[in-house]
Amino acid sequence: MWAEYVDPGEPGAVKWWHMVREGDGNVAMCGKEMGDGVERRSDREWGNTAEPSCHTCGAMYLREVPYRAAA
Template identity: 40%
Template sequence: MMHQMRAETDPTGATDSVVSWHIVRNADLTALCGRELEAAAPLQDATRWTVDPDHNCHTCGALFLRETPYLPDEHDEQAG
């Protein structure tokens, strides 16, 4: 499954004003949290989720983590 980040823009619909980033499946207009987003809203790759966490939807983030495969190579433990 492909995930992307889609912006929630301000109520006026200005696409250059990102209020929050949400996660969508494929190119859906409905975020994982259920919020309906605009087709013209900016998109970015889901790997950017950690870039500005204060502007991300917490609910989308939690659901995204449940749908994202665990990659052991990303979590190497170093022997102490």
């Protein structure tokens, strides 16, 4: 998860969290080019942040990551 800031030039308030695949450089799954040096978090935190997550990245992510088996 990479942060998109409200003000791209200024790290601080996060506007959206995007998902970036390993090996995709700085391009998020939705196609957005992410800034250098932005805050990053584990994909495990997807949906558990105070700030919203990118809907397009979320849809792509759910298609690629298998569901955890229902217990």
